[in-house]
Amino acid sequence: MDGKTLSRDMATLLLENPDTSGFLDSRGTYSFLWRASMEMARRLQYPRAESTVTTVADQQDQYLLNADFLSLYMRDAKDQFFVRYYNGTSYTNISMKDEQEIFEDHNTTSQATPGGFAVTDYRVAISNVTGTATGNGEASAGSCTLADTAASFSSTVNAGDTIHNPTDGSTGYVLSVTSGTALVTALFGGTNNDWSTNDAYVIVPQRRYQLLLDAPAKTAGHTITVPYIQRPAPVFSHYGSYPFPIDLTNALVHYAAFLYKYRDSAPDFGDKWFGLYDREVRRSATQLRSSLGRRRLQVIMKV
Numbered sequence: 001m002d003g004k005t006l007s008r009d010m011a012t013l014l015l016e017n018p019d020t021s022g023f024l025d026s027r028g029t030y031s032f033l034w035r036a037s038m039e040m041a042r043r044l045q046y047p048r049a050e051s052t053v054t055t056v057a058d059q060q061d062q063y064l065l066n067a068d069f070l071s072l073y074m075r076d077a078k079d080q081f082f083v084r085y086y087n088g089t090s091y092t093n094i095s096m097k098d099e100q101e102i103f104e105d106h107n108t109t110s111q112a113t114p115g116g117f118a119v120t121d122y123r124v125a126i127s128n129v130t131g132t133a134t135g136n137g138e139a140s141a142g143s144c145t146l147a148d149t150a151a152s153f154s155s156t157v158n159a160g161d162t163i164h165n166p167t168d169g170s171t172g173y174v175l176s177v178t179s180g181t182a183l184v185t186a187l188f189g190g191t192n193n194d195w196s197t198n199d200a201y202v203i204v205p206q207r208r209y210q211l212l213l214d215a216p217a218k219t220a221g222h223t224i225t226v227p228y229i230q231r232p233a234p235v236f237s238h239y240g241s242y243p244f245p246i247d248l249t250n251a252l253v254h255y256a257a258f259l260y261k262y263r264d265s266a267p268d269f270g271d272k273w274f275g276l277y278d279r280e281v282r283r284s285a286t287q288l289r290s291s292l293g294r295r296r297l298q299v300i301m302k303v
Contacts, residue, residue, distance in 0.1 A: 001241050001242040001243075001244055001246065001248075001249055001252065002235075002238065002239055002240065002241045003030060003033070003142065003235040003236065003237050003238050003239065003240045003241070004141075004238035004239065005249075006033050006235070006242075006249070006252065006253060006256075007026065007029045007030065007033070009249065009250075009253045010024075010029055010032075010033065010253050010256055010257050010260070011024055011029070013253055013254070013257045013273075014257055014260065014261075024260075026142070026188070026236075027172075027188040027189075027236070028260070029256075029260075030186075030234070030235060030236040032256040032257075032259045032260045032263075033235065033242075033252065033253075033256045034232070034234045034235065034236075035256070035259055036252050036253075036255040036256035036259060037232040037235075037242050037244070037252060038070065038231055038232065039255060040244065040248065040251065040252055040255065040281060041070055041229055041230065041231060041232055042070060042071060042229065043281045043285065044244075044281065044284065044285055045073045045229055046229070046244075047229075047230045047232070047243050048073065048227065048228070048229060048230060049066065049068070049227075049228060049230040050225055050226065050227050050228070051065045051066040051069060051225075051226040051228060052223055052224070052225050052226070053065070053211060053223070053224050053226070054220075054221060054222070054223055054224075055217035055219065055220055055221065055222040055223070055224070056217065056220050057110070057216075057217060057218065057219060057220040058110050058216045058217070058218070059216055059217060060212065060213050060215065060216040060217070061120070061210055061211070061212045061213070062122070062124060062210055063210050063211035063212075063213075063224065064122055064208055064209075064210050065119070065122075065208065065209045065210060065211065065226060065228070066228070066230075067158035067159070067160060067161075067205075067206060067208060068158070068159070068160070068230050068231040068232075068233070069208075069209050069226075069228050069230075069231070070228065070229040070230060070231040071228065071229045072096065072119065072226070072227070072228055072229075073227060073228065073229050074227040076093060076095060078095075080095040080096055081095065081096040082094060082095045082096065083096075083117060083211075083224055083225060083226045083227070084224070084225045085113055085114065085222065085223075085224050086222060086223045086224075086225070087112070087113065087219070087222050088221070088222065092113050094113070094114050094115065094116055094117055095116055095117075096116065096117060096118060096119070097116035097117065097118055097214055098118065099118040099120055099212060101214075102116070102118055102212060102213075102214045105214065107214060107215040108215070108216065109215060109216075110215060110216040110217060110218035111214075111215040111216070111217070111218055112218045112219065114213040114214055114215060114217065115214050115215065116213075116214040117211050117212060117213050117214065117224075118211075118212045118214075119209055119210070119211060119212070120209065120210055120212045121207060121208075121209060121210070122207070122208040122209060122210040123210075126205040126208065127205075128202055128203060128204055128205070129151075129153075129156050129157055129201075129202075129203040129205070130200070130201065130202050130203070131148045131150065131151055131200075131201055132148065132198055132199065132200055132201070133146055133147060133148055133195045133196065133197055133198065133199040133200075133201060134147055134148050134149045134150070134197065135147040135195075135197055136194075136195065136196050136197055137185075137194055137195035137196075138194050138195075139187070139192070139193050139194040141237055141238035141239055142186055142236060142237030142238050143175060143184050143185065143186050143236070143237035143238075143239075143240070144184075144185055144186070144187060144193070144194040144195055145178070145182055145183065145184055145185070145195070146163070146182065146183045146185050146195050146201060147181060147182045147195070148181055148182075148201075149181050150181075151180065151181050152180050152181075153177050153179070153180055153181065153182070153183055154177060154179070154180040155180075156203075156205075157174055157177055157183060157203055157205070158174065158177065158205070158206065159173075159174055159175060159176050159177065159233040159234060160173060160174065160206050160231070160233065160234055161173070161174040161203050161204060161205050161206050162174075162203070162204040162206070163183075163185050163187070163201060163202070163203045163204075164201065164202040164203075164204070165187060165190055165195065165199055165200070165201055166200045166201075166202060167196075167198075167199040167200050168187070168190040168191050168192055168193065168194070168195075168196075168199060169189065169190040169191055170187035170188060170189050170190020170191070170192075170193045171187065171188065171189060171190070172185055172186045172187040172188050172193075172236065173185065173186055173234050173236055174203065175233065175234060175235070175236060175237065175240060176233060186234075186236035186237050211224060211226065245284065247280075247284065248280060248281070248284050250276070250280055251276070251277045251280035251281050251284070252277075254273045254274075254276045254277040254280070255273070255274070255277040257273055258271055258273040258274045258277065261273070
């Protein structure tokens with residue numbers, strides 16, 4: 001499921017010439033494919049990952065989850081989402097609560113083990129990352145590398161963050177963090193859409209989610225493991241790829257084309273492209289459940 005193949009398949013589905021179309025643009029095509037990949041991940045509950053946070057004594061919130069957090073998926077016997085709390089000796093599963101319930105309870109007494117949690121938006125502003133390129137990063141197959149030997153990208157930047165090159169006039173996305181001093185990016189709308197030595201950059205971090213505990217943690221250093229559905233990293237170049245089986249290519253393309261078709265109006269979920277996407281995803285959900293031995297894989301049809 002590489003970017004070049006997906007974008008050409010989408011153009012063909014829309015009856016456009018992928019090389020000469022005036023209706024399609026590469027950034028728009030990649031954007032709709034990325035949106036389609038997120039919808040597919042929610043429906044399939046795949047791929048999966050874990051986010052781990054460490055408690056701070058007398059702190060109730062600001063437990064930042066991974067940037068690619070999309071949604072919870074692990075449920076207990078009562079069909080409630082849960083996470084795993086480790087106090088250094090034993091594990092305890094704690095269930096999800098409604099944020100309003102936690103707010104109404106207003107429990108300010110620290111607890112040794114939280115009785116519950118909620119997932120909310122992270123309400124602390126995350127600062128932009130700025131700097132200057134210390135090397136040339138020419139565009140190749142739709143992507144280019146930003147290098148800054150003075151940076152610490154590993155701790156401040158994530159795939160999916162928006163990036164600007166004010167010198168070049170271009171803007172785009174961070175595709176991956178390759179090291180503390182280098183990023184793979186995709187740029188659009190500028191003079192050259194790449195990086196040259198001394199080009200300025202501004203990285204705008206994406207919004208994040210946090211854990212909110214039903215009471216402050218009593219002890220520092222305990223860990224909370226959060227199993228979650230992982231948002232696919234953006235593919236805005238020829239050779240980037242999405243982590244889905246190849247037999248889902250048609251489903252991804254049909255949903256992206258469906259979004260493109262209705263980009264200026266409310267989507268019609270009776271559209272045949274949506275129907276084709278929906279059938280493919282339902283079939284693949286059943287296969288994934290069987291091949292991965294999952295007890296339950298919920299697929300909810302959007303209406």
